Amino acid sequence: MGSLTDFTERTIEYTKLLSDFKQLLKANGLKFTIQREVILEMLYNSDEHLTPEGLHHLIQEKHPDLNTGIATVYRTLSLLEDSAMVTSLSFGAQGKKYELGAKDHHDHIICTECGSISEFVDEEIELKQKKIAEKLGFLMQEHSMQIYGICKECQNKIKK
Amino acid sequence: MGSLTDFTERTIEYTKLLSDFKQLLKANGLKFTIQREVILEMLYNSDEHLTPEGLHHLIQEKHPDLNTGIATVYRTLSLLEDSAMVTSLSFGAQGKKYELGAKDHHDHIICTECGSISEFVDEEIELKQKKIAEKLGFLMQEHSMQIYGICKECQNKIKK
DNA sequence: GTCGCTGCAAAGTCTTTGCAGAGAG
DNA sequence: CTCTCTGCAAAGACTTTGCAGCGAC
Numbered sequence: 001m002g003s004l005t006d007f008t009e010r011t012i013e014y015t016k017l018l019s020d021f022k023q024l025l026k027a028n029g030l031k032f033t034i035q036r037e038v039i040l041e042m043l044y045n046s047d048e049h050l051t052p053e054g055l056h057h058l059i060q061e062k063h064p065d066l067n068t069g070i071a072t073v074y075r076t077l078s079l080l081e082d083s084a085m086v087t088s089l090s091f092g093a094q095g096k097k098y099e100l101g102a103k104d105h106h107d108h109i110i111c112t113e114c115g116s117i118s119e120f121v122d123e124e125i126e127l128k129q130k131k132i133a134e135k136l137g138f139l140m141q142e143h144s145m146q147i148y149g150i151c152k153e154c155q156n157k158i159k160k
Numbered sequence: 161m162g163s164l165t166d167f168t169e170r171t172i173e174y175t176k177l178l179s180d181f182k183q184l185l186k187a188n189g190l191k192f193t194i195q196r197e198v199i200l201e202m203l204y205n206s207d208e209h210l211t212p213e214g215l216h217h218l219i220q221e222k223h224p225d226l227n228t229g230i231a232t233v234y235r236t237l238s239l240l241e242d243s244a245m246v247t248s249l250s251f252g253a254q255g256k257k258y259e260l261g262a263k264d265h266h267d268h269i270i271c272t273e274c275g276s277i278s279e280f281v282d283e284e285i286e287l288k289q290k291k292i293a294e295k296l297g298f299l300m301q302e303h304s305m306q307i308y309g310i311c312k313e314c315q316n317k318i319k320k
Numbered sequence: 321g322t323c324g325c326t327g328c329a330a331a332g333t334c335t336t337t338g339c340a341g342a343g344a345g
Numbered sequence: 346c347t348c349t350c351t352g353c354a355a356a357g358a359c360t361t362t363g364c365a366g367c368g369a370c
Contacts, residue, residue, distance in 0.1 A: 031324055031369050052360080069327040074360060090250045109298055120292055128285050129307055136278060137312035138269055145305040147289055152297035191344050191349055212335080229352040234335060325368075332361065342351075 014044050017085075017100070024083050035068050039076045040085075049089060049097040049117055052077060089144070107144065111151035118151070174204050177245075177260075184243050195228050199236045200245075209249060209257040209277050212237060249304070267304065271311035278311070 021040055025032050042058050043050065050058070056073045059066070077098055080086040088096040089108065105126075106119040125145070133140035181200055185192050202218050203210065210218070216233045219226070237258055240246040248256040249268065257277075265286075266279040285305070293300035 029324080033325060033369070035326070067327075071328080071361075072326060075325085078361095109293060109296055111298070118296060120296060122288060122292055125285050125288050128282060128288075129305075132280055132282055133269065133307050133309050136269055136280065137315075138271070138307070138309035139315055140307055140309040142308040143306060144308075145289075146303060147293050147298070147300055148302040148304075149293050149298035149300040155297075155299055189349085193344070193350060195351070227352075231336075231353080232351060235350085238336095322370090323368105324370100326366090328364090330361105330363080333359085334357100335359100336355105336357070338355080339353090340351105342349105344349080345347090 014041075017044060021085065024085070030079075034066060035072050036076050036079075038063055038066065038068065039073060040080070043080075043086060043098065043100050049099045051097055055098070107146065109147040109149065111149065111154055116151060174201075177204060181245065184245070190239075194226060195232050196236050196239075198223055198226065198228065199233060200240070203240075203246060203258065203260050209259045211257050215258070249306075267306065269307040269309065271309065271314055276311060 018037070018040065021036070022032050024030075025036070038059055039055065042055055042062070046058065052070065052073050055077075056068065056070045059068045059073070077086065077088075081088055081098070085101055086098050087101040088098050090096045106121045107125075109118045109120060110116070129143050130140055178197070178200065181196070182192050184190075185196070198219055199215065202215055202222070206218065212230065212233050215237075216228065216230045219228045219233070237246065237248075241248055241258070245261055246258050247261040248258050250256045266281045267285075269278045269280060270276070289303050290300055
């Protein structure tokens with residue numbers, strides 16, 4: 001909330017993100033509304049992976065005055081996903097989780113005990129994937145990879 | 161249906177699969193029913209990835225006399241998944257797809273145009289994943305990887 | 321002002337559950 | 346015989362849609 005420390009790398013990134021969003025909306029004859037801004041902001045500030053419901057909850061908590069409907073959350077997430085500004089993950093359980101796609105590409109490692117998600121990138125694997133796609137005659141577009149395991153914290157808990 | 165050609169590698173595999181299934185049921189005080197057998201058989205014979213609905217449809221087609229309910233399909237798939245005899249995949253779209261887990265481990269490459277799924281394995285990536293998990297302090301259990309792209313066939317269609 | 325957006329509630333999907341009769345062991 | 350299974354239909358969870366009033370441009 002300070003006015004000096006706001007200009008960290010993250011804040012600058014958010015400014016860019018926001019203007020990208022506005023541009024996207026304008027380009028498609030869509031309108032920039034408070035609800036849409038808040039959703040983008042929440043996605044940005046929680047660097048966790050959010051479910052539509054979780055996001056909605058968060059918004060109602062931080063901006064109770066807006067009385068944002070869950071339908072708007074879904075509609076905005078679809079919009080953002082169609083424009084590739086967010087990415088959705090659908091792990092085993094039901095329901096998707098969303099994250100800002102503005103970040104660099106990365107993969108996920110998920111703890112099967114506590115459900116926490118960490119991120120990682122490995123250049124070698126990235127390269128190898130491209131080669132595999134080629135070999136199979138595919139024109140690669142995207143890829144995603146998940147590793148499931150038990151995180152250090154939960155391993156310690158179990159040992160006790 | 162022949163009696164001689166039945167003893168191919170596949171048939172032998174199925175025999176084993178079936179006896180594993182029976183053993184699993186017995187061990188848990190569950191019963192071996194025609195419906196359960198048919199579901200396993202369908203999963204085995206279609207080496208494609210099936211949705212619960214698709215599987216149900218297939219069963220009704222091949223065994224209309226059984227009048228199998230969709231609920232039974234869901235219940236059996238859960239049972240099989242809990243026992244690790246089948247694996248479920250949940251790609252972008254809604255709904256899961258199931259495949260027999262008896263096969264060797266493999267990953268998936270999915271065509272974003274026609275939805276077809278191919279399989280592949282890459283030892284180097286497998287190894288690398290284990291290393292990554294270790295490095296992040298995780299005890300790796302499972303992993304899954306999907307590549308999305310356009311398959312050769314669809315590329316040709318598009319070119320036309 | 322126009323036309324898209326929003327909240328609400330109703331309608332859709334896909335999946336799970338309760339129940340009474342059927343069937344495996 | 347007992348106790349699990351099954352099909353049916355109803356209930357749930359999650360997501361989408363229709364509509365009338367609201368708000369961005």
